[in-house]
Amino acid sequence: MSLQDSIPNNVDLGSDRKLMRALEKWQPNFLEWWRDMGPEGFQEDQIWLRTAISVDASGWAHYDYVKMPDYRWGIFLTPRDGERTIGFGDVSEEKVWDEVPGELRGMLRRIIVTQADTEPASVEQQRLLGKCAPSLYDLRNLFQVNVEEGRHLWAMVHLLHQYFGRDGREEAEALLERRSGDVDKPRILNTFNERTDEWLSFFMFAMFTDRDGKYQLSSLSESGFDPLARATQFMLTEEAFHLSVGEYGVDRAVQRAAEATVADSNDDARAQGAIDLVTIQKYINFWFSSAVELFGGEISSNAADYFAAGLKGRHHEQKKYEDHAALGEIYSMPIVEKGKLTSQEVPLRNAINEQLRDEYVADCERAVARWNKTIQKAGLTGVELSLPSRRFNRRMGIYAEYHFDPRGDLIDEATFEAKKDTWLPTAEDRAYVQSLMKPCYEPGKMASWIAAPRKGVKGKAIDFEYVKFTG
């Protein structure tokens, strides 16, 4: 099969010789990376996967069995009808750019590389999870997420190759050289160096960390650099599934935890082989506080520059906002001053990151409310999960040098240290969760710590053979 056939695309790849040559050189390195750093094992098995084959909303994906190394990683840009103008910043109303404006080249490359780097990073973080999936259904979902993160890497590498010349080619190679968690060559953003080696963490990652990705992609889909806007817009289509894997995965662990608590004479979920809600709450605290860092500094001149230059807008910039200049507006944010929490007024453009974080937090609150409904439905009363304050357990930004409890109240270091083990997973909690990670590969069966999903994938039954082992 020629490369042109093996890369489904709507960017007229066949007519661009130079781009084809660049991608032809990159593809074998990508496959080598996939074999090395993609899911360990399972490469010869048949996985029932969806593949993006067009941008047609009514039928953009094709579902069938495929071996992962044969997956067709495609390149798709959402088409635009007619002329589009930039929708925000100092360049508002100007025509969008089809090429990279010279003066924005450095910034734009940094934005694309940072986004691109997260895609292979998450595949690396998750590479051992196949060995202990709680069901075939979950195993399939994991691999679906993995191959699509691979496609997102392709989407960003396409932009680097097509629009950034030699620098772009070098960046594309470097994306295959960094490794999640590697001391010498780590991935760019810290959360993507965090270990995700059991399934509760995987679901938390897909719920909280990947959800940051949704908001980043959404603000990039407003970009004045049109190829980036169109690439990220299509990535969001796939991303929605990743987020649902996280949200429903946690939901099913919560359901099982609540049911096991009710069933046990001592309210001890662990005695029933489930994960207890206290531990689940600690994982929420940990993963949420790690993911909120990804939005960047609360007060950020970089974010202001990106916005002013028309590179990165806000989530639903066109739908949600009336004033697209965001000049002369004020954002009021809690800060610590003289040992007390007070509020500070910040020019809105410098608080763009915080505004995006607001959207994200509200979205996470919605999911937590759903989990609490699940607890109620299981007949367990008096127990609720909650989202910690965004100030809790931070390593970066204006809250990093202080200590806060999960409610967001300022506390001293000694109090934090004394309480830490009740707020964040301990080595013992992690060991317990790890001890439950036994593969459960009989179609339709679930591991002891998780409830069955409500329905299967794309109309298939829950006990459908989502993965056919050939070994």
Ligand SMILES: [Fe+2]
């Ligand atoms: Fe992605």
Ligand SMILES: [Fe+2]
């Ligand atoms: Fe994702």
